[in-house]
Amino acid sequence: MHRYRSHTCGELTTADVDSEVRLAGWLHNRRDLGGVLFVDLRDNSGIVQLVARPDSPAYEPLGSLPKETVIRVDGRVLRRDPENVNPDLPTGEVEVGVTELEVLGTCDPLPFSVFPEEKVNEELRLTYRFLDLRRQRMHENIKLRSRVIAALREKMTARGFLDLQTPILSATSPEGARDYLVPSRNHPGKFYALPQAPQQFKQLLMVSGFDRYFQIAPCFRDEDSRADRSPGEFYQLDMEMSFAEQEDVFGVIEEVMTELFTEFRPDRRTTSPFPRIPYADALARYGTDKPDLRSELELVDVSHLFAGSPFRAFADKHVRALAVHDTADQPRSFYDQLGAFAVEQGAQGLAWVKVGADGALSGPIAKFLDEETRQKLLTEVQGKPGTAIFFGAGTVEEVGRIMGAVRVEAAKRAGQFVEDEFRFCWIVDFPMYERNEETGAIEFSHNPFSMPQGGMEALRTKDPLEIKAWQYDIVCNGIELSSGAVRNHQPEIMYEAFRIVGYTKEQVDAEFGGLIRAFHYGAPPHAGIAPGVDRIVMMLADEPNIREVIAFPLNQNAQDLLMGAPSPVDEARLRELHLALRLPPTKKGSP
Incomplete structure (x- = not known):
């Protein structure tokens, strides 16, 4: 028998009943039920229940070892009584009667619980990321990431793309963000740059005659963190095609994304083909070039209706209207809460009117609209009884940004938002x-x-x-x-x-x-694209923050709290690299 295990924890079934097995893993949980000890043993494959009685030499240590201790056990696979079957576990019909135990790795007091999973601040989670990754949600996220990357490689290879690698140490290139620079020891005063993207190299591969290239490419950008952007490094499905136009790229990526999202989230519909929306139209209709099409509401430019208007709040400003139909039954809180949301986005308020059963307008600004403006407005937004019309006024940029967010929020609050679809464009x-x-x-x-x-x-x-x-x-x-x-x-x-x-x-x-x-x-002639792997996995895992699908991310300040990066280097190393530091002045009161 293998030194550590004959089986993994997650693979045991009723077919293994009466077999002698050896398992290894982490002590996940423990329950003492009046002289019978039940222990959950966990490894990468899953969880299996161990059982030990007082006559077993493993009984006492299993009852006292700290959770997350790494152990090896020998025992016999037993069939659980029908009333004790756990349908939530793949191994829920069996348990292992332990006859022997060995401690393989001791565990100090935990800074937070691995199981049950308690809420822990992100700084502590990242400092002890190796513990955080043991927790089921995070562990499954990283396994999902691995499967997604494997599927992407398979799908691209099947379409004739070659998986080729490009340099990490190269020259600086204007990709839109700051480079991470690496000083050269052999060339004093000169620096390599970590690639913001393999842009030039993948184009050079096309010139070299390789025709179809891809890689799961690491990219490095010295930029600020966001919920959907990790500082430091990220990965993308980098691809390029020779003798290709825009539609050729679209054809490949639409197929790959549709297959991928359908494969990993069959519970959600992935709509295709993906609509093509001109940039100017996206800004006009949705207020953003990143529209969420799960809301089918659209913005309408009604600035011309208020040009020279005595209503000063709208006069000579950019004004966009958002019509939300079928809202006759919405309470006043619907309007107030959307107004509060708009203020959170930076608006001073959110003007609105609603169309009554007789076609008349009511609401805070209805009295400022003459009859001609009312009729034109209803025509512009296709207003009808039961329609609520919201307005944003100001500069083109601020109105687009604020009303673009209101467009999505309004659809959610009105029950007109599609939750269970992936809508690409x-x-x-x-x-x-x-x-x-x-x-x-x-x-x-x-x-x-x-x-x-x-x-x-x-x-x-x-x-x-x-x-x-x-x-x-x-x-x-x-x-x-x-x-x-x-x-x-x-x-x-x-x-x-x-x-x-x-x-x-x-x-x-x-x-x-x-x-x-x-x-x-x-x-x-050639063309390409590079969908972000981290963002793809984030969406498939239903995670709001990209750091939840990266094994060892930097924090929001671009620090690795586990390994202590970035870190200082000693003077000897600086001299070897021909560098001298010119640090900013220390702020008053700082250590």
């Missing part, structure tokens, strides 16, 4: 450029390596702010999973695209030398 036709509000300079609005719609002619003849790019995002239930683009593979178009934002030809050659040089030697 593509956001397309992003602007190629935008104006920096502080400096007034023209900048890339998305990915600088994208092909402009209209090519060279558009770059030379159009106002830069009117040029659209072959760029796209994939969004699911209000969460952006990825950005992608048809790539700019022609050197002259790339030079012109960068000239518009102030780059000289020499600067492009210096900063993107490898890529631009490759494009001079026969580059195929």
Whole structure:
């Protein structure tokens, strides 16, 4: 028999009854029922119940060992009495009568309970992450992550994509965030950059003739934390295709995502094909370029109805209306609570009216609307008896942001929100450029390596702010999973695209030398995308925070509380790397 185990805890069934087995795992839970000791033993595969009576040499130690001690037991598989069967456990029809026990790993007093799972603050959980990962929810999340990654690899390989690896130590690249830099010992004063994404390398693979590439790629960005973004590092399904247009990428990803989400969440419907929504339309109809389509409500621009209006709250402002139909039975609290929600989003309040059975409007601002405006408003929003109409007024940006959130909240409160579906969409036709509000300079609005719609002619003849790019995002239930683009593979178009934002030809050659040089030697048209693995798993696991599906994440301050990173290095190491520290002044009162 194996030194530690003949079976795993989760695999025992009635077929093993009367077998002699050896198990190993963690002491999960214990119950003493009047001289008969029941112990739950846990390993990665599951839980099995052990039973020990006073005549067993294992009885006394099993009754006194701390929970989470690692033990090895020998014993016989027994069939449970029918009244003691546990239908919630795969092993619930059997138990193991223990005849021998060995302690393999002692356990100090626990900083928090592994079972039962108690609420623990995140800092403590991350400090003792190895204990946190033993808890069932977290353990299952990480196992789910492994299965999802395996499925992604299988699905991409089946579609002819090669799993290729790109460098971790490379040069800095403008991907939209700060780089993590690594000092070079052999090249004083120079630094490697950890990749924000394998962008240039995957394009170089296309130039190298590999045609279809993918990898589960680690990416590193020095950016702030959010609920759906982990600081430091993240993983993405990075893919690129040669001789491909936008729709070719869409076809592959729609198939893969539909199969993946259906496989891992068969209890929820995954709708396909995914609708294509132009960026400008998304902002106008949903207030965001990450629309949650589980709410079918849409915003309507009614600014023109109030231009020059004596109603000062709306006059000469951007005004958008949100019509929520079939709300005749909603109480006043429905309106008040939505108003409070809008204030939480930064609004000063939320104006509203409702349409009565006779078609007349009532509500706080009804008296400010003349008859002509009332009729036009009802036409614009398709108002009818039982419709509630909410308004946001201000700048385009703030109204879009606030009313976009109200749109989803209103659907939830009105019972018009679809909970059990994954609704994907593509956001397309992003602007190629935008104006920096502080400096007034023209900048890339998305990915600088994208092909402009209209090519060279558009770059030379159009106002830069009117040029659209072959760029796209994939969004699911209000969460952006990825950005992608048809790539700019022609050197002259790339030079012109960068000239518009102030780059000289020499600067492009210096900063993107490898890529631009490759494009001079026969580059195929290519396109790609990189859906975020962490966000995919977060959605499949129904977790609101991305750190719940990452084994060892950094905290919100980009610290590893378990390993103590980032950490100082001694002077000798700094000298070896040719570095000197210039620390910010210590704040008054700080240690």
